[in-house]
Amino acid sequence: MTEINIRPIQNKDNADVAEMIRCVLVEQGAPKVGTAYEDKALDQLFETYQKERSEYFVLLEGDKILGSAGISPLENGDPEICELQKMYFDPKARGRGLGGQMMQKCLDFAKSQGYKQCYIETLPGMKAAQKLYLKSGFEYIPERIGDTGHYSCTVFMKKKI
Incomplete structure (x- = not known):
């Protein structure tokens, strides 16, 4: 059995992570506009998450990246609320x-950075993702908070941490 490891992203991971995320979005039938697919940051995740109170993690099986997710302050939001970003497998x-x-791993990091709540947006069709979020204690909320720029994402969830 190959070892599973979750670690912070490294510069050398950028291209593999971007490719994996785009493949998942295409597989899921996600729109390419108004989602992570078109984010400029997608090709520079290592650089994007070098800011304070942010971290992006990759999940490796052996040396193959099979998943990723990040925590960052919620843009134009309450400083006590972080956003779970770009979680794809x-x-x-x-x-x-x-x-x-x-x-x-993400929620432990968020807590260590002093965040009190975590917010996420997703697409209505991503039912497996929503199931994971609900199982992790997230609850649906009626409207978007902050400014993620992902206008195609119309499912909003939040969790106290």
Whole structure:
């Protein structure tokens, strides 16, 4: 059995992570506009998460990146609220409890940075993701908070941490 490891992103991971995320979005039938697909940051995740109170994690099986997720301050939001960003998993990683491990890593980081709540946006069709978020204690909220720029994402959730 190959070892699973979750660690902060490194500069050398940028291209592999961007490719994995775009493949997942295409597989899920997500729109390419108003989602992470078109984010300029997607090709520079290492650089993007070098700011204060931010971290982006990659999930590796051996040396292959099978998942990723990040925590960052919510843009134009309350400084006590972070956003769980760009959480995606290759189909090979799904159904193995790895999403829960990644979620815990992200929430532990968020708590260590003094955040009190975590916010996430997703697409209505991403039911497996919503199931993970609900299982992790997130609850649906009626409207968007902050300014993520992902106008195609119309499902909003939040959790106290």
